[in-house]
Amino acid sequence: MDVLATNAAPPPIIRRADYQVPDWLVPTITLDVDLDPAATRVRATLEVARNGTHARALVLDGDGLEPLAVRVDGANADWHLQDGDLVVQLSGDTHLVETEVVIAPERNTQLMGLYASSGLLCTQCEAQGFRRITFFPDRPDVLSRYHVRMAADAERFPVLLANGDPVAAGLLDDGRHWAEWNDPFPKPCYLFALVAGDLQANRDTFVTRSGREVELGIWVRAADLAKTDHALHALKTSMKWDEDVYGREYDLDVFNIVAVDDFNFGAMENKGLNIFNSRYILADPDTATDYDYDGIAAVVAHEYFHNWSGNRVTCRDWFQLSLKEGFTVFRDQGFSADQGSAAVKRIEDVRGLRAAQFPEDAGPLAHPVRPDEYIEISNFYTATIYNKGAEVIRMMATLLGPQRFRAGSDLYFQRFDGTAATVEDFVSCMEEAGDIDLAQFRRWYTQAGTPRVTAQLRHEPGSARAQLSLAQAVPPTPGQPHKEPMVLPLRLKLFGGETGRALTEEQLVTLTDPAAEVTFDGLAERPVLSINRGFSAPVIIDAARTPADLAFLSAHDDDPFARYEAMQQLMLDTLVLSVATGRADHRAVVEAVGNTLRDAALDHAFVAEAVLLPSESFIGDQLAQVDPDAIFRAREALRAELGTALEREWRAAYDATEANRFEYSPAAKGDRRLRSVALGYIAASGANDAAALAFRQFERADNMTDRQGALVTLAGGTSDERVAALDIFYNRYSDNPLVLDKWFQVQALSQRDDTADTVAELARHRDFTLANPNRARALVGAFSVNQRAFHERSGRGYRFLADQLLALDKLNPQTAAKLLPPLGRWKRFDPARAALMRAELERLLAVPGLSKDMFEQASKSLD
Ligand code: 0A1
Numbered sequence: 001m002d003v004l005a006t007n008a009a010p011p012p013i014i015r016r017a018d019y020q021v022p023d024w025l026v027p028t029i030t031l032d033v034d035l036d037p038a039a040t041r042v043r044a045t046l047e048v049a050r051n052g053t054h055a056r057a058l059v060l061d062g063d064g065l066e067p068l069a070v071r072v073d074g075a076n077a078d079w080h081l082q083d084g085d086l087v088v089q090l091s092g093d094t095h096l097v098e099t100e101v102v103i104a105p106e107r108n109t110q111l112m113g114l115y116a117s118s119g120l121l122c123t124q125c126e127a128q129g130f131r132r133i134t135f136f137p138d139r140p141d142v143l144s145r146y147h148v149r150m151a152a153d154a155e156r157f158p159v160l161l162a163n164g165d166p167v168a169a170g171l172l173d174d175g176r177h178w179a180e181w182n183d184p185f186p187k188p189c190y191l192f193a194l195v196a197g198d199l200q201a202n203r204d205t206f207v208t209r210s211g212r213e214v215e216l217g218i219w220v221r222a223a224d225l226a227k228t229d230h231a232l233h234a235l236k237t238s239m240k241w242d243e244d245v246y247g248r249e250y251d252l253d254v255f256n257i258v259a260v261d262d263f264n265f266g267a268m269e270n271k272g273l274n275i276f277n278s279r280y281i282l283a284d285p286d287t288a289t290d291y292d293y294d295g296i297a298a299v300v301a302h303e304y305f306h307n308w309s310g311n312r313v314t315c316r317d318w319f320q321l322s323l324k325e326g327f328t329v330f331r332d333q334g335f336s337a338d339q340g341s342a343a344v345k346r347i348e349d350v351r352g353l354r355a356a357q358f359p360e361d362a363g364p365l366a367h368p369v370r371p372d373e374y375i376e377i378s379n380f381y382t383a384t385i386y387n388k389g390a391e392v393i394r395m396m397a398t399l400l401g402p403q404r405f406r407a408g409s410d411l412y413f414q415r416f417d418g419t420a421a422t423v424e425d426f427v428s429c430m431e432e433a434g435d436i437d438l439a440q441f442r443r444w445y446t447q448a449g450t451p452r453v454t455a456q457l458r459h460e461p462g463s464a465r466a467q468l469s470l471a472q473a474v475p476p477t478p479g480q481p482h483k484e485p486m487v488l489p490l491r492l493k494l495f496g497g498e499t500g501r502a503l504t505e506e507q508l509v510t511l512t513d514p515a516a517e518v519t520f521d522g523l524a525e526r527p528v529l530s531i532n533r534g535f536s537a538p539v540i541i542d543a544a545r546t547p548a549d550l551a552f553l554s555a556h557d558d559d560p561f562a563r564y565e566a567m568q569q570l571m572l573d574t575l576v577l578s579v580a581t582g583r584a585d586h587r588a589v590v591e592a593v594g595n596t597l598r599d600a601a602l603d604h605a606f607v608a609e610a611v612l613l614p615s616e617s618f619i620g621d622q623l624a625q626v627d628p629d630a631i632f633r634a635r636e637a638l639r640a641e642l643g644t645a646l647e648r649e650w651r652a653a654y655d656a657t658e659a660n661r662f663e664y665s666p667a668a669k670g671d672r673r674l675r676s677v678a679l680g681y682i683a684a685s686g687a688n689d690a691a692a693l694a695f696r697q698f699e700r701a702d703n704m705t706d707r708q709g710a711l712v713t714l715a716g717g718t719s720d721e722r723v724a725a726l727d728i729f730y731n732r733y734s735d736n737p738l739v740l741d742k743w744f745q746v747q748a749l750s751q752r753d754d755t756a757d758t759v760a761e762l763a764r765h766r767d768f769t770l771a772n773p774n775r776a777r778a779l780v781g782a783f784s785v786n787q788r789a790f791h792e793r794s795g796r797g798y799r800f801l802a803d804q805l806l807a808l809d810k811l812n813p814q815t816a817a818k819l820l821p822p823l824g825r826w827k828r829f830d831p832a833r834a835a836l837m838r839a840e841l842e843r844l845l846a847v848p849g850l851s852k853d854m855f856e857q858a859s860k861s862l863d
């Protein structure tokens, strides 16, 4: 592990501008892995080839490895270790280099490299975990063919899996057995994987469009087998979708997925052997919510799609991470949109972007979609790389149109198949196939910060003409004080303020200058502006529309996303005003929400999204300085008023969405969503029977969505039913870690006044452990986004987070560092809170032996 000694020099900064082609290539590697949790022996044979004309030594990355033997062409070699890396002097242009190391997977708490999780052994190599298994040029532009031989105890590890296709297996005489796997596709080492364990597979086959039969297997513990059908179905649906929509076919004879309980991220796209966090595989109605089901389908699709966008075409270096991640998120979003309501999917994605990426872009950790430098690459698996990256691809798709975008992606896959490519390569393909100049558009990859667009529509009463003034600005971000104008594709349309008729067709206005004017003629009535429809550009729009116009659009706009957006803006304007002035005029919101609830033509999933109030933190993002208590009060007041004024409507919605039996379909999901939202408002109204109603839902539910929905409502209140429900839930699921995570999370997100106390107590609960990333995120991660509780004036929330981060940093720096950003938002708060937050960051930085992961996040957060 890279740790910093006290007074050590700061860790080096890696710069994109310093990229050099590799000195040595490794066309093939043979791995012989003798597996044992305490001592695994790894023998590697690398065919190495000098790349170009130079006299430099071979440098193989290593992290915590001790070479037991190093041989070149069968003889002892001239080698030394330098900062953990193996340096070997070589005379010729090609050699066979053999190394041998012993590693201890059961002691690997970082969950990078080879590690143990609930009795199985598995690997995680992206971004730089392979160097913890064997000495190797651990960089994505070194592509090799892998041949892997594994041996392990046959009873403890009856299943042995690796990338590619199985070639042979057999028994050894000491109770051990072995298997050999061969992957014919050259790949970077971050895509290497192996798994050994007592696993069972849910198997199926998929016939590709050219008629090849692929063996599919989802590998889990025997007890979990019944929870894998949804993931398997999602896998087959994704395979077909990628053929239909992108013309991409699967290329190996087997495709395996393994679920593991301890995992730093969501899942990993290792070639032919995806490894998943079990939360993105296991589902049945009793234990998984609809949200979980959707997440599973999306992540299964995401990892599968990486087979082309990431594996067949990989990244030249880690600065290009969004090349595979932004594109693959865009692809999985398209897949999910096609499985249900595209509008609701878009609403959810935009809500996620605003919750995670906008604050990142506005804070000390802001970075471009293609960063220029990093200290620790695992800190760059961010919402900016993934989600803003996907928005950038979406804008190119909008500018090119579907056919030319598909031509661009075909060209990209064809031209770069089998290679390590760059963002520039991708954009050039889009430019070439789309016959479009994307020179200015490339700023989306280089400039950080969320652009702001002001839009002002002027119209003289009685006139047939209206004038729209647009202006854009990109705020300064760390290291980028001055910004150039961006290319902003804005879909817009005008509606008649009296009749609600469309006054224009939808048009795509692409703003490229700092400011522009658009004129509309032939208007029969006063126009109302609908702008950034479908969220065509990931920007903040300031269109200064009146509450009446926003309410009007929320009822009449023909783009469901824009309808949702109008309602959100109306709610946000109302709440911001009430936080700022202490005076609240809720009438327009109540009327608009009432209209939405009474509109029988709308689907329930959409209604549920549309009537939800913006989150406390999103309200905070609109303010010059965040006042968590005032925001909480203003939001609660509006919630209560909506609950009371529309109580009849909420009860009608609640009753109309009662189901006899669980069904997993878009309509049934919409019903469940609306039902829990309605329950929340009934409770907010203060109705006497609210807790009883919630408890009844909790007890009668035949699925986790309804049960958790009721639990969330109860957990936010003060009723006796709250304690009962939390106990029942805990006892019922105490042996199911994924559901226990929900139990921790619901309490950490609770709106109650005593949440900080509860969370401190839960951190001492016998089921709490920082060693499992899901559990750490469920309590610590959830608490630190609970704005009011985390920012409690005393600063104890900050202290709690810093204490947990310090403890976790010793086990798993990667996961710890990802939980730090809420502390870095100090500039957004009052001086007293800001000082307390800074003090915790300083305390972290003063700790000897802090990981470089944490050092980077904490030191940047102080600036
Ligand atoms: N490439 C994966 C994400 C991922 C990244 C790093 C990991 O290391 C702990 C694990 C997974 C994806 O995009 O799904």
Ligand code: ZN
Residues within 6 Å of the ligand: 302, 306, 324, 325, 328
């Ligand atoms: Zn990915």
